[in-house]
Amino acid sequence: MPQIIKDNELALNERVKALSHEASDLKSELMSIGEELELAYAQTDKANNKLLEALDCFSTEVELPDVGYWSVNLETQELSISENGRLIYGISKEKRLTLTDGLKLVDEEFRDDMINTIAEALKSGKRIVKNYRMTTLDNGESKWLMTSGNITYNDHGSPLRISGSFVITTS
Incomplete structure (x- = not known):
């Protein structure tokens, strides 16, 4: 009987070693x-940022079908959205908007993240780049957008304006 227990213990130890080795191999494979x-995510993110920077170089007079331009006067909190941007969001040409109105256009589950991103950009001066979902005001269509923007400062280093572009990524 003791020999059987020793044999079973040896077999069990061998199985544990084999499983340990297999787990280690799987861990290495998963890490890889x-x-x-x-790396793929970073490359995609970098490509998206380059695309948004290229779009920002266009004048707000250039209107591409899936691209809109925006600007916020930080003193007055007035939000300006290009004509095509208003079409994307389903906003009438006559409607005056504030930054608060603009944030309400972002679906609620993404709104706090957008607010935090803007606040961080204002503190750090970093470029805003954000993906979010919105629902159009005119027909309730859901769309995914990517926005980017930069902050303009006065001579004393105080932020004056945030402006940039957004592009429909999916609808």
Whole structure:
């Protein structure tokens, strides 16, 4: 009987070692896949940022079908959205908007993140780049947008304006 227990214990130890080795191999493989995914994400993010920077270089007079331009006067909180941008959001040409109105256009589950992103950009001066979902005001259509923007400062370093563009990524 003691020999059977020892044999079973040896077999069990061998199985544990084999499973440990297999788990280690799987962990290494998962780490490698994770690194590849992280690299792919970073490359995609970098490409998206370059695209948004290129779009920001266009004049607000240039209207592309899935692109809109926006600007916020930080002193008055007035939000300006290009004509095409208003079409994307389903906003009438006559409607005057504030920054608060603009934030209400962002679907509620993304709104706090957008507010935090803007606040962080105002503190750090970093470029705003954000993906979010919105629902058009005219027909309730849901769309995914990516926005980017920069902050303009006065001679004393106080923020005057945030402006940029947004592009429909999916609808």
